[in-house]
Amino acid sequence: MTATGSDLQGRVDDVFGRIADAARLVDRDPATLTTIVVTKFHSDALVRELHGLGLRDVGENRHQEAQAKVAATADLAGLRWHFVGQLQSKKAKQARAYTFAVHSLDRDSVVDALGVDDGISLEGFVQINLTDDPGRGGVSADGLEPLVERVLGTPGLRLRGVMAVAPLDEEPRSAFARLRDLSDRVRALDPAADQISAGMSHDFAEAIAEGATHLRIGTAITGNRPEAR
Numbered sequence: 001m002t003a004t005g006s007d008l009q010g011r012v013d014d015v016f017g018r019i020a021d022a023a024r025l026v027d028r029d030p031a032t033l034t035t036i037v038v039t040k041f042h043s044d045a046l047v048r049e050l051h052g053l054g055l056r057d058v059g060e061n062r063h064q065e066a067q068a069k070v071a072a073t074a075d076l077a078g079l080r081w082h083f084v085g086q087l088q089s090k091k092a093k094q095a096r097a098y099t100f101a102v103h104s105l106d107r108d109s110v111v112d113a114l115g116v117d118d119g120i121s122l123e124g125f126v127q128i129n130l131t132d133d134p135g136r137g138g139v140s141a142d143g144l145e146p147l148v149e150r151v152l153g154t155p156g157l158r159l160r161g162v163m164a165v166a167p168l169d170e171e172p173r174s175a176f177a178r179l180r181d182l183s184d185r186v187r188a189l190d191p192a193a194d195q196i197s198a199g200m201s202h203d204f205a206e207a208i209a210e211g212a213t214h215l216r217i218g219t220a221i222t223g224n225r226p227e228a229r
């Protein structure tokens with residue numbers, strides 16, 4: 001399904017309005033928030049439409065799809081690609097070439113593979129698993145400090161903060177409150193790593209209330225995703 005221009009504009013206006021409302025409700029300035037539009041499964045035409053509406057931060061969760069879309073939109077100035085999915089270590093160097101920020105640093109091997117001393121700082125967020133299920137993405141809270149230290153010791157990576165997805169079986173607000181505490185632990189190791197990537201289409205207001213700085217919003221803006229290919 002491809003969004004028509006006017007529908008897309010309407011959804012963008014609606015979501016940005018709700019983001020601003022959620023921020024003001026907790027005395028935060030909406031201008032301090034970064035909204036990433038997650039375009040996974042959608043065509044590069046949607047990225048083009050978003051760019052035409054003035055949006056610059058887009059997110060993808062699979063390397064092959066991202067790489068193709070980056071190539072197809074290479075003529076668009078100023079796009080920032082955020083990688084939000086699990087990254088295979090063997091694809092990490094390729095992903096580094098087009099990525100502005102990786103939100104899914106979840107293990108040593110991917111951190112090591114992304115680290116290249118090439119004078120460019122790739123922004124990174126350590127992804128934390130807020131569930132009890134080790135099969136979910138992210139490092140467990142127990143493993144947080146060692147992974148953070150690893151990122152801090154890796155050339156070519158600049159730690160911005162933490163990232164998480166709210167568990168399905170917990171109130172998002174309480175999950176994001178836990179994330180905020182984990183963010184404090186990261187800031188104790190690096191005061192500059194104070195950003196929080198949290199909040200999706202259905203829980204961004206709760207994330208904003210708990211200090212999120214980077215929202216990752218898909219369907220509320222893009223419309224329903226086409227079936228996974």
Ligand SMILES: *Cc1c(COP(=O)(O)O)cnc(C)c1O
Nearest residue numbers: 038061084200201216217218219
């Ligand atoms: C798909 C995805 C999103 C966006 O999800 P929506 O519910 O469509 O807003 C955010 N974060 C990650 C990691 C995703 O994979």
